[in-house]
Amino acid sequence: MPSNPSPSNSCRFEGCTLTGALSVTTSVCDSISVVHGPSGCAHHNFSLLHTTGIDNDRITFPRLVSSGMQDAEIVFGGEEALERAIRSAVSDNASVIYVLSTCIAETIGDDVKAVCSRDWGVPVIPIPTAGFLGGSFQKGVNNALLAVAGSAPISSQGVRLPGLVNIIGEKNLEFEVEENYREVVRLLSLLGLRVNLRFVHRIRADEIARLGSASFNILRDEDLGVIGEELSRRFGTPAVTSFPAGFSGTLKFLETAAGIYGADPAEAIAKERQVQEFLIRDFADIAGLAISADHLVDGSSCNLAVREITGLLDMEVVRDGARVPIPPVPPVGTTGIKRMLHRWRRAVHA
Amino acid sequence: MPANRIMMKQIALYGKGGIGKSTTSANLSAALSLQGYDVLQIGCDPKRDSTRMLMHGNFIPTVMDLVRERGEAQLRKEDVVHNGFNGVRCVEAGGPEPGVGCAGRGIIATFQILEKFGALSGDVIVYDVLGDVVCGGFAMPMREGYAQEIYLVTSGELMSLYAANNICKAIKRLSSRVKSTCRLAGVICNARNMPREEELVAEFALRVNSSLVEFIPRDRIVQLAELNKQTVIEYAQESSQALHYRSLAACVIKNTNLTIPSPLEIDALESLALEFM
Structure with a gap:
């Protein structure tokens, strides 16, 4: 994830549709994802997924197969190359195969759906992931989730x-x-x-x-x-x-979830509020400091969660205050805030 | 042999599908070869039939088919360049079956392979390109280093003029690029024998800032020659039709009237066609 989410460089957040989809499909552990495109499209995603997995203490190899399109496949069409890649995935005992297209495969008009719809003996599910059509990383995530959801029985x-x-x-x-x-x-x-x-x-x-x-x-x-x-x-x-984001967001989350489920949230909210009050007391040593948080985006949910905490700790956000790390996305729940405050404490006392 | 060798000329023939580009190209190449020039004709169309009459009815293996079957590393120059009528060297780019793949990329890949082999040589290179400039790949022959002289093949029919006018747009756009040497060299009227057809196409040529370089009448000798798997130049060398192709060949060699075209708006094109009805 980006560590310096400068709002002036929002293209960093758009990303590659294929990568977004692979972040979903490779998390179905007994599946194989076939990337229909040049081998480089699979390679750099393999590297990214593998290194990110290691970062999160998952030493696993993402199961990717590339159809390895080269110049001849671009000129004559890549459907035969895709068939070979799917056959390879089938012989590798995949429970389900996800076929992800790439920019070049969709540019030349390969009929990925038609190839996938043949009887392969296992489900072969196509996912459109050509980023040049205006998609983003999130679009890839959404397309993959929709495709995977489609395989759940009604x-x-x-x-x-x-x-x-x-x-x-x-x-x-x-x-x-x-x-x-x-x-x-x-x-x-x-x-x-x-x-x-x-x-x-x-x-x-x-x-x-x-x-x-x-x-x-x-x-x-x-x-x-x-x-x-x-x-x-x-x-x-x-x-x-x-x-949930932020203290009040966490309490609201409990209220909303209970409301949907039809339960009474009062006891849960009271308990969580106690946890939050204890947390504020626990970080009294950094209360009242002036901090610098210059890349908070006005109105963003991350901003709201962080401003709420600085308010509770009587902190002032100024240009030349103590530099503390602001997470790229809102901290999740009360515990997310706790981890952020631990980092702030380390930064202040460093 | 011609009295004086010339600087290598690279010309490309563009025009609406079915208008007679391949027939004109093959006869032009044959006529040039008889005038002593070393000619290379490159068919830039997946249909692969540009050079067939020069090869006495044979379809030569295309560059793209050979790449697919053997791999580029195994290819040699002699696999892709074939000697046809009177030593005219023939190449077919080839490409995918209709409806799959990317034919434009096939043209680009073919050019890269021909460059690698040093095959783009001779006195005249004739590029015979498919109907419309549908994508960047089919504009490849117009790019720097390839054809500097573009000939439009058209009849007096509106749709044929419309396609020719569209190609003028492509030439204009390409010619505006730095270092571009691509220019419009003239208009060839491959007639349908419509009334006032020569006048109409000549006027169209003037309006797009060019000139009519040859009027080729419709003649059944063309079909007869093709049924005998030959160009008109070979089949009926003394026929009046062959004279037109020889005249075109002489014009191509001498032509220095290279222009940046001024394509017409569709209304102007239709009004022009109406004037000559």
């Missing part, structure tokens, strides 16, 4: 299990993806709720069938609105639109 509608929640669209490449997940699990436990499925984070293909079984969904962030709507349409499952 028959699971109507067998929703009480107390179970789906986590939708975790940012698999973000630093602290596991910590953020654990924080949401902790908050849900205050309401007596458990996670049904992490859609999609380190799951098996057969687990996708459980997608329609949850009482409600929790989206990682609001960019996944289209996924929430699709799951609501397919399974009738309502959604909380984002992970």
Whole structure:
């Protein structure tokens, strides 16, 4: 994830549609993702996914196959090369194969859907991921989630299990993806709720069938609105639109989740408020400091969460204050704020 | 042999599909060869039939087919360059079947391979390019280092003039680039025997800032020659039709009237066609 999210350089956030989709599909552990394009498209994504995985203590190799398009495939069409790559994935015992297109494959008009629709013996699911069509990293994530969701049986509608929640669209490449997940699990436990499925984070293909079984969904962030709507349409499952950001956002999250589930949030909110008050007292040593946080974007959810904390700690945000690290995305839950304040303390005392 | 060797001329023939570019190109190449020039004709169309009459009806293996079958590393110059009528060297770029792949990339790849082999040599290179300049690949022959002289092949029919006018737009755009040497060299009327056709095409040529370099009437000898798998130049060397191709060849060699075209607006083009109805 970007460490210096300068608002003047927003193109950093647009990214590659293919990479976004692969961040989802490679998290279906027994799947293989076929990248239909030149080998470089697979190579640099393999490197990125592998190194990001190591950063998050996952020493696994993303299962990618490239169709290895070269000049002859561009001139004569790449569908035969794609067939070879899919055959290779089938022989490698994939439970499901995701076929992701690239800019060049879609430019020359290869009919990826038609190749995928043949009888391969295992599901072969095409995902459109040509970035030149105006897509972004997020578009790739969304396209992949929609395609993977399409393989979940509708028959699971109507067998929703009480107390179970789906986590939708975790940012698999973000630093602290596991910590953020654990924080949401902790908050849900205050309401007596458990996670049904992490859609999609380190799951098996057969687990996708459980997608329609949850009482409600929790989206990682609001960019996944289209996924929430699709799951609501397919399974009738309502959604909380984002992970919690900031202290008040966390309390609001508990209230919203309880409201959707039909539970009383009072006890959970009271407990969490106590945790937050204890946290503020615990960081009294850095209260009242002047800090510099010059790349906070006005009105952003990250800004709101950070400003809330600086207010509670009587801090002043000034141009030449103590430089403290501002996270690129809002800290998740009370624990996310706690980790941020630990970093601030280290920076102040360094 | 011509009295004086000339600087290598690279010319390209563009025009609407089916207008007779390949017939004109093959006869032009044959006529030039009979005038003693060393000629290379390159068919830049996946249909691969540009040089067929020069090769006595044979389809030569295309550069792209050979790359696909053997791989570029295994290719030699003699695999892709074939000697046809009177020593005219023939190359077909080839390309994908209709509906798949990218034919334009095939043209670019062919040019890169011919460059690598040093095959782009001789007194005259004739590039015979498919109908419209549909993408950058089919503009390749107009780019720097290749054809500097573009000839439009057209009849007096509106759609044919429309295509020729579109090609003028491409030439104008390319000629505005720094170092570009691509220019419009003239208009060839491959007639449909419409009334006042020569006048119309001559006027069109003037309006786009060029000139009519040859009027080739419609003659069944062209079909007869093709049924005998020959160019008109070979099949009926003394025919009046062959005289037109020889006249065109002489004009191409002497032509120094290279211009940046001024394409017409569609209304102006239609009004022009109406004037000669």
